[in-house]
Amino acid sequence: GNSVTQMEGPVTLSEEAFLTINCTYTATGYPSLFWYVQYPGEGLQLLLKATKADDKGSNKGFEATYRKETTSFHLEKGSVQVSDSAVYFCALSSTTDSWGKFQFGAGTQVVVTP
C-alpha cells in the first residue's frame, strides 16, 4: 500500500539557519504530494503541493520538488524564523486510490530558537 516516511524530529535550528526535512514515499500510480504545517493547538494548513514529477511547490519561502526517480519530496527553506516553529507533515494522495484518502507521514517537529 501507499506510505510516507519522513525524518524524525525534533529538528532544532537557530534563526536564519537552513532547514531540510526529508520525505520519501511509496505509492502506486502517480500520486500528488503535499506538505502541511500544524501549529500548536491548531489544524493542518496546506503549505505547498506538487502534482507531477519534477514539479516544484513553493510558498512562504518553503520549497519542495517532486522527484519520481528517488520517490522523494524534501522540504527546504533557506532562512528560518522563530515563527516557523511547528510540526510539518508530508502527505500523498494517490490517483489509484480513493482520492480523498491522504496518507500522512508521522510529522517532523521543527523548533527555531532566536
Place this chain on the structure above:
Amino acid sequence: ETGVTQSPTHLIKTRGQQVTLRCSSQSGHNTVSWYQQALGQGPQFIFQYYREEENGRGNFPPRFSGLQFPNYSSELNVNALELDDSALYLCASSSGGHTQYFGPGTRLTVL
C-alpha cells in the same frame, strides 16, 4: 470565503458513551473527509463523503460512522467510546481535486 469549521472545539466523554462531531465544509466544496490524529502522530484517514454517499473508508471499525447533508456539511459519530479514541479529529473539505483544506479539529478526550 468561509473556511472549514468544526464543532465542538473540545469534548470530554467516558468509556461506552457516544459522540457526534460536526463539520461545515468550505464554500463550494462537495467532499468531506475525516481523520483521526493521535497525539504525536500523523492523521489517519477514517472515511470520506461525496454528495452524501460514503466514498472510501480507512481501517476503522463500524462504530465509526458518518453522514453528509445536502449542504455538504458532515457529522462523525462514534459509538461505544474506548480510551484509544482520545485524539484530535480533523475534517477536511475539497472539490473536484486532490487538495484538501482542513478545519481546526475537535479534541476528544475519553475517560
